[in-house]
Amino acid sequence: MSDQVRKRRPYAARVPIEERRTQLLDAALRIIDRDGYDRVSIDAIAKEAGVTRPVVYGAFDGLGPLLMSLLERQQKRALGQLYGALPITALGSPPLVLVERAVPALHQMLLNDPVTWRAILQTPANVPDPVRQRIEANQDQVRAMIQMMVATLLPAGTDAELAAHGILALMRHVGALVLAEPERYDAERLTEAARQAVRMALPSTGLST
Structure with a gap:
């Protein structure tokens, strides 16, 4: 294999949208509980949930709508x-x-x-x-x-x-x-x-x- 092969982030399997939203809301709640509201961001939620930013944006239009749903x-x-x-x-x-x-x-x-x-x-x-x-x-x-x-x-x-x-x-x-x-x-x-x-x-x- 070429030494240019890069490690890839684990692929986020497709799940029903409501299940994905619940997963992301739970991730945001864990961040708030552990670190406070000031540490909540799209990046932090994606990392906590083990997904990429596009996955988060595919479920919510942004941080504001996500927090409102939460x-x-x-x-x-x-x-x-x-x-x-x-x-x-x-x-x-x-x-x-x-x-x-x-x-x-x-x-x-x-x-x-x-x-x-x-x-x-x-x-x-x-x-x-x-x-x-x-x-x-x-x-x-x-x-x-x-x-x-x-x-x-x-x-x-x-x-x-x-x-x-x-x-x-x-x-x-x-x-x-x-x-x-x-x-x-x-x-x-x-x-x-x-x-x-x-x-x-x-x-x-x-x-x-």
């Missing part, structure tokens, strides 16, 4: 998990009862799908504007759900919108702590902290028990 997929997954964990059907129960149901469920939700939630809880610095807008829209949807719950739990006159902003920010921070150190920030510790917060917020209303 966000849509992860939004459906995450919101489904969140709705399942939050005790929306028990909104008439006392706050302490809700806390004792919700906190362990949310803790387990994070541990059941850490890759999804690490990506959601990150704050991306360099992403296309449409992607950033989609991330913010997803957060607004979650915030609206929290606001609805807060409005039913807290005394009349409470600023439920502002409270929901604070709760969401706290959830994001605590969620990141749980994913980083799940044994240190276990469900029992978080539940007790939430109980104390409810008792402090509603000390004399009788609503906490």
Whole structure:
């Protein structure tokens, strides 16, 4: 053989387009989880998936559309998990009862799908504007759900919108702590902290028990 024969990149076998898109979305999610949004690129996704750039462009028109598809997929997954964990059907129960149901469920939700939630809880610095807008829209949807719950739990006159902003920010921070150190920030510790917060917020209303 001639010494001019070059090593070739392994050929990416033909697969159905939906299967290929899933493969590329999974690759992008792994990069985000491992390296952050700033390291996501067409080259990085192709390398992670073991394909060439043309294969990626054959499935998506560019990085922006690929990330938008990923966000849509992860939004459906995450919101489904969140709705399942939050005790929306028990909104008439006392706050302490809700806390004792919700906190362990949310803790387990994070541990059941850490890759999804690490990506959601990150704050991306360099992403296309449409992607950033989609991330913010997803957060607004979650915030609206929290606001609805807060409005039913807290005394009349409470600023439920502002409270929901604070709760969401706290959830994001605590969620990141749980994913980083799940044994240190276990469900029992978080539940007790939430109980104390409810008792402090509603000390004399009788609503906490």
